[in-house]
Amino acid sequence: MTEAARAAAADPAGVHESSVPVDVNGLPHGQPVLDRLVALLDLEPIEENIFRGVSPAESPVRVFGGQVAGQALVAAGRTVPTDRRVHSLHAYFIRPGDPSVPIVYEVDRTRDGRSFTTRRVVAVQHGKTIFSLSASFQIDEDGIDHAEAMPEVPDPETLPSYGELIGELRNKLGGIANLPRPIDVRYVTEPPWTRRESGPSEARNQVWMRADGTLPDDDLLHVCLLAYASDMTLLDSVLARHGVYWGLDEVAGASLDHAMWFHRPFRADDWFLYDCSSPSASGSRGLATGRFFSRDGGLVATVVQEGLLRVRD
Structure with a gap:
C-alpha cells in the first residue's frame, strides 16, 4: 500500500477536504480519490485464507457490485504466486451488500496445477454469503x-x-452520480440520460x-x-434499447x-x-456484453453480465 493509500484508508471520509480536487459539479476526483479506492482494495488479512474489506464512508444504500468483485479478486x-496472472473470473451477486459493516472474504485454494491455479471466494456479511467468485490464474505462455x-x-x-455532461441532473439521478469518482469516464455515444428523450435507441454504450x-x-x-x-x-446498454434510465424512470435493477x-x-x-452492447432482455433480466480495448487498439478483456431490470410503465 502506498503512503497516500494508507492515509486514505485511515481517513476514508476525507474526500471532501479542501485539498482534494473537484470537478465542475463539486464532485471529488483525481489522485486523492483514486488513492482511496486503492486503499479500499488493500484487504486486511485476518487469518490464513481469510480477509476483511470495508466500504467507503460515502456509499449507495447497497455495496457497489464492482467493489465487492474487485475485493474478492x-x-x-493474495493466495496465488505472482508469476500467475488472472485470466478469467465468474461471479454471482447473491444478496445486497451492507456498506455499513465490513465484508469477510473466505478463499478456498481449489487447485494448484503446473500451469493453472484456481481459487473460489465467498464474501460474507451478517453470517450469510452475499457474493461468490471463482477465478483462474495462469503462467505466461506463448501461443x-x-x-x-x-x-x-x-x-x-x-x-x-x-x-x-451530468450538469444539473446530478442531484436528480442521486446514487452513484453523487459519489467521488476514482474512474474518469468520457462518453463516446450520447449519454443515456439524454438519449432517453428521443426514445428507444441502439442497445449500445461506449465510454473511454x-x-x-x-x-x-x-x-x-x-486487473482488480x-x-x-x-x-x-x-x-446502460440494456436500458438504452428501451429509452429509460436510472433515477429518471421507474427502473429497479441489480447485477445478478x-x-x-x-x-x-x-x-x-x-x-x-x-x-458495451445488449443482445437480449426478457423475463425482467437483461444481458450485456462489454469489450475493453487499450488506447493502442489491443483487446484486453471481455465482460458478460446479466442484470435484474424491472421497469414500470
Whole structure:
C-alpha cells in the first residue's frame, strides 16, 4: 500500500477536504480519490485464507457490485504466486451488500496445477454469503494470437468529462452520480440520460475510462481496478434499447452474475475503451456484453453480465 493509500484508508471520509480536487459539479476526483479506492482494495488479512474489506464512508444504500468483485479478486490473488496472472473470473451477486459493516472474504485454494491455479471466494456479511467468485490464474505462455479490431471512436481528450455532461441532473439521478469518482469516464455515444428523450435507441454504450491518477506497478491491482470499472455503465446498454434510465424512470435493477476474461496485459491508469452492447432482455433480466480495448487498439478483456431490470410503465 502506498503512503497516500494508507492515509486514505485511515481517513476514508476525507474526500471532501479542501485539498482534494473537484470537478465542475463539486464532485471529488483525481489522485486523492483514486488513492482511496486503492486503499479500499488493500484487504486486511485476518487469518490464513481469510480477509476483511470495508466500504467507503460515502456509499449507495447497497455495496457497489464492482467493489465487492474487485475485493474478492484481490483476496483470491493474495493466495496465488505472482508469476500467475488472472485470466478469467465468474461471479454471482447473491444478496445486497451492507456498506455499513465490513465484508469477510473466505478463499478456498481449489487447485494448484503446473500451469493453472484456481481459487473460489465467498464474501460474507451478517453470517450469510452475499457474493461468490471463482477465478483462474495462469503462467505466461506463448501461443496463437488474434483479436477483433477496436471500433473507430474519437480520442478521449476531445470528449467532455462526466461532470460536464451530468450538469444539473446530478442531484436528480442521486446514487452513484453523487459519489467521488476514482474512474474518469468520457462518453463516446450520447449519454443515456439524454438519449432517453428521443426514445428507444441502439442497445449500445461506449465510454473511454481510466483510473483518475497514477497507479503503482502491481499487475493484480490493475486487473482488480478493471473489474471494479467493469460494473460501471455496462447495463446502460440494456436500458438504452428501451429509452429509460436510472433515477429518471421507474427502473429497479441489480447485477445478478458477472464474468470476465483477461486477454492481454494493460494498465488501468491508461485510457481504455469500454464498448458495451445488449443482445437480449426478457423475463425482467437483461444481458450485456462489454469489450475493453487499450488506447493502442489491443483487446484486453471481455465482460458478460446479466442484470435484474424491472421497469414500470
